[in-house]
Amino acid sequence: MRTTTDERLSATLRDAGHRVTSQRLVLYRVLEELGRHASAEEIARVSSERLPGLSLPTVYATLELFESLGLARRVDAGGPAALFDPRTDPHAHFACRRCGTVSDLDAAVDSSAAERVARATGAEPDHVEVLLRGLCADCRAS
């Protein structure tokens, strides 16, 4: 539902005092349609087809904005480029040491003990990132 998606983003932006721009709408649509983590460069490439002239700095600024609004997560999976994930529900990632591929792991991870320890130091954690590393099926075969 393209319209609904646009409206949801518009409302979120306005509520936070930000402006609604075509760049933000397109980037949010692309992120949602991808449905999976992608690098800024990949997101920019797809989005540029719909909005020629879109620049990388804008993509980075917008994705950072989305993260601050809770609309996306930035995931550092060890590769050179960071990934941006439209899934905001807690889930783990698996990154292959050999080929670098990153995949979702739909499994619960109990980090409550770690959160408790963090809070005991006076910190306020708002997010948990769980990353498993190793060899993926394809790389194990070769």
Added chain:
Amino acid sequence: MRTTTDERLSATLRDAGHRVTSQRLVLYRVLEELGRHASAEEIARVSSERLPGLSLPTVYATLELFESLGLARRVDAGGPAALFDPRTDPHAHFACRRCGTVSDLDAAVDSSAAERVARATGAEPDHVEVLLRGLCADCRAS
């Protein structure tokens, strides 16, 4: 025990078919003495005092070697520079969104479900990295 540390590294290197060099010995000592995660640049700075002329490319190559030998862990905590951690026992990290400080969290995290899901795909995970993000005590105050 400096001698013991050196011998442990020497044995590990030889077993894996690598050579024992003064750079590797110094870097391993520094890493152990620090006892906490540090950036390559920081490790290089400290190590250079003991081994003038030590180059950054060597530091990176050596830390990567240590990781492949299971002597250190590379941790991507979101900041621009990766961290290298001499602690190889499982533990979580907390990274402050504001100031970027990374601290250890000594708490157990049960990731067995995620590991099981990963193995079900044919992958072979060998490591789990748990990163909590939020505001540290100092940054919450200001």
Added chain:
DNA sequence: GTTTTTGCAAATGATTTGCATGGAT
């Protein structure tokens, strides 16, 4: 009209690479 956002170009900064020399085996 005013303020935010964008695009461009350039800067930054971590990490890697190519290659000749030095060092470990």
Added chain:
DNA sequence: ATCCATGCAAATCATTTGCAAAAAC
């Protein structure tokens, strides 16, 4: 003597920054 490891310089590449023009409010 052989081959691996190092240092240097330069390349690479993701990400950020400064600033003038364009767009949203």
